Amino acid sequence: MAKVIVSQKRCTVNPLKMSQPIGAALAFMGIEGSMPLLHGAQGCTSFGLVLFVRHFREAIPMQTTAMSEVATVLGGFDNVEQAIVNIANRSNPAVIGICTTGVSEVKGDDLKGFLKLVRASHPELGHIALVDVSTPDFRGAFQDGWSAAVTRMVEELVEVPLIETRFSRRVNVLPGCHLTPGDLDELRDLFEAFSLDPFFLPDLSGSLDGHIPAEFTPTTLGGISLEHIRRMGSACWTVAIGEQMRGAAITLEHRTGVPYKLFDRLTGLAANDELMSFLSQISGVPVPRKYRRLRSQLVDAMLDGHFYFGGKKAVVAAEPDLLATLTHWLHEMGCEIQAAVTTTTSPVLEHLPTEEVLIGDLEDLELRAAGADLIVTHSHGRQAAERLGIPFFRIGIPVFDRLGANHQVTVGYRGTRDLIFSVGNLFLAHGHEPTPETWLPPAQEANPLVSLKVP
Numbered sequence: 001m002a003k004v005i006v007s008q009k010r011c012t013v014n015p016l017k018m019s020q021p022i023g024a025a026l027a028f029m030g031i032e033g034s035m036p037l038l039h040g041a042q043g044c045t046s047f048g049l050v051l052f053v054r055h056f057r058e059a060i061p062m063q064t065t066a067m068s069e070v071a072t073v074l075g076g077f078d079n080v081e082q083a084i085v086n087i088a089n090r091s092n093p094a095v096i097g098i099c100t101t102g103v104s105e106v107k108g109d110d111l112k113g114f115l116k117l118v119r120a121s122h123p124e125l126g127h128i129a130l131v132d133v134s135t136p137d138f139r140g141a142f143q144d145g146w147s148a149a150v151t152r153m154v155e156e157l158v159e160v161p162l163i164e165t166r167f168s169r170r171v172n173v174l175p176g177c178h179l180t181p182g183d184l185d186e187l188r189d190l191f192e193a194f195s196l197d198p199f200f201l202p203d204l205s206g207s208l209d210g211h212i213p214a215e216f217t218p219t220t221l222g223g224i225s226l227e228h229i230r231r232m233g234s235a236c237w238t239v240a241i242g243e244q245m246r247g248a249a250i251t252l253e254h255r256t257g258v259p260y261k262l263f264d265r266l267t268g269l270a271a272n273d274e275l276m277s278f279l280s281q282i283s284g285v286p287v288p289r290k291y292r293r294l295r296s297q298l299v300d301a302m303l304d305g306h307f308y309f310g311g312k313k314a315v316v317a318a319e320p321d322l323l324a325t326l327t328h329w330l331h332e333m334g335c336e337i338q339a340a341v342t343t344t345t346s347p348v349l350e351h352l353p354t355e356e357v358l359i360g361d362l363e364d365l366e367l368r369a370a371g372a373d374l375i376v377t378h379s380h381g382r383q384a385a386e387r388l389g390i391p392f393f394r395i396g397i398p399v400f401d402r403l404g405a406n407h408q409v410t411v412g413y414r415g416t417r418d419l420i421f422s423v424g425n426l427f428l429a430h431g432h433e434p435t436p437e438t439w440l441p442p443a444q445e446a447n448p449l450v451s452l453k454v455p
Helices: 020-028 042-056 069-074 077-091 102-107 111-121 142-157 181-193 226-234 243-256 269-283 289-309 320-332 347-351 362-367 379-388 412-429 442-446
Strands: 003-006 034-039 095-100 129-133 167-175 197-200 235-241 260-263 313-317 336-342 356-359 374-377 392-394
Touching: 020 034, 020 042, 020 095, 020 142, 034 042, 034 077, 069 102, 077 095, 077 111, 095 111, 095 142, 111 129, 129 142, 142 226, 142 243, 167 181, 167 226, 167 243, 181 197, 181 269, 181 289, 181 412, 197 226, 226 235, 226 243, 235 243, 235 269, 243 260, 243 320, 260 269, 269 289, 269 412, 289 412, 313 320, 313 362, 320 336, 320 347, 320 412, 336 362, 362 374, 362 379, 374 379, 374 412, 379 392, 392 412
Parallel strands: 003 356, 034 095, 095 129, 167 197, 167 235, 235 260, 313 336, 313 374, 336 356, 374 392
Antiparallel strands: none
16 A cells, blocks of 8 residues: 655645646536636636647637736626626637636635626526536645536536436446546447447547537537536436546436446556446447457557566656556556656555655656656656656646647557557667677676676
């Protein structure tokens, strides 16, 4: 069992963590016709906007209530009201997701009360769903904001069925923020191969998958529709991916009676065997031949790759669920986890295959990475990797110095297979072949003090 410790530094150097409001805003981008609205200063939204544009390389819909110093002291109702009315008139969204920030949380703005007043004063906005979520950026991290937003979506948007009707082929899928749009596309193909009809909440594969729209829209370009969210109460099962989604799955079960199954991760052989068995069980469909073939390919890739992974030392920094996915997978491939750094607390941290997990920053990671064979984190870790001369694998958010981050696939048999090849090729590219100068003869291997020099 890993020991979880918290860095005691007085400041953060080379930050690993991103704030709750940014995570919540990204979750709202998985709904069709949505507009995330950050209740705080303009700089809070500007930071998130730049971060997402650099990562996804797409137009990002985000707005702000633009709290000034005066509004911060006196209260932000006027800012919230004006922002919602302006967004409604200019963008006509289906959903506005209002996320608090540190400024509004410290002031103590009653966002729920604000929205009641807005509803009473503007009945013409009745067709727009308003979802508020508390996401103070001085507590928690990106993963916590995503989790809180999805839970609030379930509470506010999912309708309680008047008659308990279950569609045997409909399955709700609650993906964590560590899954990319490419991962969601892979999972959708998998569920449909078992003749299931998956509803993803949120669904970034429809809105941030890099497609070219037929025409410009000021809101999200796709994602799960509001109508589909309302009908999630009639599914037969909910599949939650990542510990961060447990709260949303429990809320959905309490609200609608839909049972849930939680998968900590979907990277690795055993994890995907469990998923395949579950899908076959609830659908009554045998595992398709295509996925039996992919499983065989994964086993072969593990066999080919273990020569290069075995005994290597890796340091990993990521949000808790992504950290758990990567460390368990690397450990299964034969790597030693030299250091693990994360952003916030989670029940999964105690079960990681390492002695300790540090809640800290990328400077902490760099100080623990000496002698490692691999650094795994997002693009902000590139300077540390360069200084240490250690191979660097980019994953998570943000990845802004490589193309195709939103199409990276690490789930399923196929995703795990390709991940083995990507990281294995890094080890191969940075390997050192023996030469006559470095290849010790048997006598010297037994006694390194023996000199090779001929007297």
